[in-house]
Amino acid sequence: MEPIRVAILGFGTVGKGVYAHIKEEQQSLEQTLNRPVQVTAVLVNDESKHRDVANHVLLTTNMDDVLAQQIDIVVEAITGVESAYQYVTAAIEQGCHVVTANKAMYAARGQKLQELAEERRINVKYDASVAGGIPIIDTLNQIHQLESVHRIEAILNGTSNYILTAVAKEGLTFHEALTQATRLGYAEADPSHDIDGFDALNKAYILANLLRKDYQEITVNRRKGLDQLQLDEVLNKQTNQVLKPLVTIDATSESAIEIVVEPTWVEENHPLSSVDGVQNAIVISSDRLGSLKLEGAGAGEKPTAHAIVQDIVKTVKEDNRILV
Amino acid sequence: MEPIRVAILGFGTVGKGVYAHIKEEQQSLEQTLNRPVQVTAVLVNDESKHRDVANHVLLTTNMDDVLAQQIDIVVEAITGVESAYQYVTAAIEQGCHVVTANKAMYAARGQKLQELAEERRINVKYDASVAGGIPIIDTLNQIHQLESVHRIEAILNGTSNYILTAVAKEGLTFHEALTQATRLGYAEADPSHDIDGFDALNKAYILANLLRKDYQEITVNRRKGLDQLQLDEVLNKQTNQVLKPLVTIDATSESAIEIVVEPTWVEENHPLSSVDGVQNAIVISSDRLGSLKLEGAGAGEKPTAHAIVQDIVKTVKEDNRILV
Ligand SMILES: NC(=O)c1ccc[n+]([C@@H]2O[C@H](COP(=O)([O-])OP(=O)(O)OC[C@H]3O[C@@H](n4cnc5c(N)ncnc54)[C@H](OP(=O)(O)O)[C@@H]3O)[C@@H](O)[C@H]2O)c1
Ligand SMILES: NC(=O)c1ccc[n+]([C@@H]2O[C@H](COP(=O)([O-])OP(=O)(O)OC[C@H]3O[C@@H](n4cnc5c(N)ncnc54)[C@H](OP(=O)(O)O)[C@@H]3O)[C@@H](O)[C@H]2O)c1
Numbered sequence: 001m002e003p004i005r006v007a008i009l010g011f012g013t014v015g016k017g018v019y020a021h022i023k024e025e026q027q028s029l030e031q032t033l034n035r036p037v038q039v040t041a042v043l044v045n046d047e048s049k050h051r052d053v054a055n056h057v058l059l060t061t062n063m064d065d066v067l068a069q070q071i072d073i074v075v076e077a078i079t080g081v082e083s084a085y086q087y088v089t090a091a092i093e094q095g096c097h098v099v100t101a102n103k104a105m106y107a108a109r110g111q112k113l114q115e116l117a118e119e120r121r122i123n124v125k126y127d128a129s130v131a132g133g134i135p136i137i138d139t140l141n142q143i144h145q146l147e148s149v150h151r152i153e154a155i156l157n158g159t160s161n162y163i164l165t166a167v168a169k170e171g172l173t174f175h176e177a178l179t180q181a182t183r184l185g186y187a188e189a190d191p192s193h194d195i196d197g198f199d200a201l202n203k204a205y206i207l208a209n210l211l212r213k214d215y216q217e218i219t220v221n222r223r224k225g226l227d228q229l230q231l232d233e234v235l236n237k238q239t240n241q242v243l244k245p246l247v248t249i250d251a252t253s254e255s256a257i258e259i260v261v262e263p264t265w266v267e268e269n270h271p272l273s274s275v276d277g278v279q280n281a282i283v284i285s286s287d288r289l290g291s292l293k294l295e296g297a298g299a300g301e302k303p304t305a306h307a308i309v310q311d312i313v314k315t316v317k318e319d320n321r322i323l324v
Numbered sequence: 325m326e327p328i329r330v331a332i333l334g335f336g337t338v339g340k341g342v343y344a345h346i347k348e349e350q351q352s353l354e355q356t357l358n359r360p361v362q363v364t365a366v367l368v369n370d371e372s373k374h375r376d377v378a379n380h381v382l383l384t385t386n387m388d389d390v391l392a393q394q395i396d397i398v399v400e401a402i403t404g405v406e407s408a409y410q411y412v413t414a415a416i417e418q419g420c421h422v423v424t425a426n427k428a429m430y431a432a433r434g435q436k437l438q439e440l441a442e443e444r445r446i447n448v449k450y451d452a453s454v455a456g457g458i459p460i461i462d463t464l465n466q467i468h469q470l471e472s473v474h475r476i477e478a479i480l481n482g483t484s485n486y487i488l489t490a491v492a493k494e495g496l497t498f499h500e501a502l503t504q505a506t507r508l509g510y511a512e513a514d515p516s517h518d519i520d521g522f523d524a525l526n527k528a529y530i531l532a533n534l535l536r537k538d539y540q541e542i543t544v545n546r547r548k549g550l551d552q553l554q555l556d557e558v559l560n561k562q563t564n565q566v567l568k569p570l571v572t573i574d575a576t577s578e579s580a581i582e583i584v585v586e587p588t589w590v591e592e593n594h595p596l597s598s599v600d601g602v603q604n605a606i607v608i609s610s611d612r613l614g615s616l617k618l619e620g621a622g623a624g625e626k627p628t629a630h631a632i633v634q635d636i637v638k639t640v641k642e643d644n645r646i647l648v
Binding site: 021025028029032133134135139142143145146147271274287288289290291292293294295296297302303305306309310313 | 345349352353356457458459463466467469470471595598611612613614615616617618619620621626627629630633634637
């Protein structure tokens with residue numbers, strides 16, 4: 001059987017995780033898909049760093065060389081918007097399916113990519129971009145297909161949640177908590193977008209866009225990060241309340257889907273009050289289902305790699321050309 | 325476009341809910357599937373009861389008449405094992421896909437049905453049979469495809485959870501709580517299997533079977549219902565513990581998957597301690613994902629109907645003959 005040829009763009013936390021997952025689960029993947037999955041090329045930024053990849057894998061800084069490898073599926077796990085967008089566009093134009101973990105890129109350009117992909121009957125999947133190991137995209141898509149989702153409440157940034165939990169439960173200062181989050185590998189190397197709310201906003205935008213009807217806008221009513229919290233706000237604890245880095249998506253207005261990103265005091269019986277540390281969670285409210293909550297690992301090498309490999313499996317199953 | 329022809333077996337809480345859902349969402353279903361969905365026949369037990377169905381729908385007590393209607397998909401929402409199994413078998417043999425909500429039947433005969441269905445390239449879907457509105461079957465299947473799930477902890481019987489919550493938080497007696505659950509429509513007309521643990525056990529069995537490898541057995545290490553609780557056990561509250569109707573599925577042994585159904589005291593920081601009232605929840609533990617929790621409505625007309633219609637949509641999408 002011809003292998004399914006996968007390229008991985010980026011070989012940081014996520015890229016390495018995907019590489020390891022595919023290697024470790026070689027057999028079970030082949031059993032599931034009736035064809036082996038092979039990582040054929042890895043794209044990086046800095047050629048001089050040591051990379052622990054097998055000899056047959058092309059390691060390059062040149063996307064043209066990657067695409068010359070007859071790739072079936074491109075996994076995009078780099079940082080930043082522009083290069084990522086260009087690489088992914090080139091991949092789609094060449095008929096490759098795409099699986100991305102890059103929320104900044106997908107929030108900014110996801111719609112364009114989906115349009116381009118639809119023309120070419122290509123899949124662009126992005127489950128790993130929101131709440132890492134929680135299968136939120138497919139779940140939300142399926143519910144939304146059957147009935148209106150009117151509200152989402154979520155904790156989508158693990159670093160912020162870790163910090164607020166450590167401040168509240170361990171009595172750390174904000175800076176001690178951030179340092180600890182960085183040391184434990186929860187915060188990004190540059191955690192500024194964890195802290196200023198833009199990471200959560202990007203994820204909220206991706207979810208809102210999934211719910212959006214053609215004529216609706218997405219409006220951001222407020223984006224407040226931990227960095228804008230005043231000390232007295234944090235200390236202003238009410239009994240039975242906890243401060244959570246909340247994302248709210250309100251889809252009840254006909255003209256717009258409204259996003260609020262803001263640390264918020266919630267009652268102890270609020271469904272997100274017990275979500276602590278680096279955990280993420282999402283509560284989806286709709287008429288028939290009532291409220292459905294998903295809670296799990298929002299980031300990290302293994303959960304994120306799992307989500308990406310899940311998207312690879314789905315891509316293969318949905319493409320009869322690949323599946324043969 | 326030719327409609328997709330659906331038969332509904334049983335017109336109780338679930339059957340009626342499915343009928344209403346399909347009627348109310350006619351337009352959006354047609355948009356999703358590119359073909360209208362039409363309820364063509366309804367099978368009941370007692371012909372004399374009044375049924376609120378449209379004139380063009382065949383209402384009958386005879387399964388042969390149902391199958392004479394060129395049905396594409398049979399929704400099975402009756403009670404009991406034997407008749408349900410016979411109807412579903414006849415449907416599969418005639419080439420109909422099946423969607424069932426009947427956990428007693430599916431726990432007892434699911435494997436046989438899947439074998440029969442595989443021979444005929446038919447889908448038998450059963451998401452509604454476990455935890456109503458929580459999309460547990462697909463989620464678990466997908467995780468399990470990629471890596472070993474070693475443990476599941478869950479609350480799968482809403483009535484038991486409702487009763488234990490009411491006893492603990494409202495100070496009701498067991499019997500007052502059960503009466504209230506019945507009055508509110510949470511308990512089944514005959515709630516004996518809610519109370520003796522068999523309802524939860526059937527659902528546990530369905531989940532365990534999904535994780536089972538060919539050579540593994542499923543063993544039930546303990547099934548204890550609320551009816552076997554001694555008063556002193558209920559009153560024996562430890563500080564920071566709550567009594568929950570717990571289901572545990574342990575898949576770490578190579579020879580067997582082990583099920584325990586038992587009211588259990590859990591610590592307040594246990595992921596299921598905050599799941600109150602009629603809510604259901606499932607915690608799936610695996611190496612890479614860590615733990616993923618799903619929480620939502622475990623039963624009721626609308627959530628269960630949503631789950632069934634979801635399975636109808638998936639069935640259509642997976643069948644290229646139907647989809648055209
Ligand atoms: N970490 C998580 O838990 C997580 C979870 C979900 C989603 N994500 C998203 O996944 C993406 C990757 O995250 P990460 O944590 O793996 O980041 P990372 O550890 O910083 O790694 C980024 C990788 O991308 C490469 N890269 C950056 N710009 C590039 C360019 N222009 N061309 C080629 N390669 C380039 C880097 O190359 P060098 O190695 O040569 O520097 C590096 O290997 C990000 O978009 C992130 O937001 C991360
Ligand atoms: N209720 C829930 O929230 C829920 C959730 C998930 C799964 N389920 C499962 O879904 C199934 C249906 O539950 P339900 O609550 O809708 O039950 P229900 O309200 O008691 O309704 C049962 C229906 O099945 C019909 N029926 C029973 N035996 C039959 C037979 N031999 N032939 C033809 N029709 C027969 C009855 O006919 P008559 O009307 O003529 O008596 C009735 O319409 C059960 O297996 C249940 O465990 C229920």
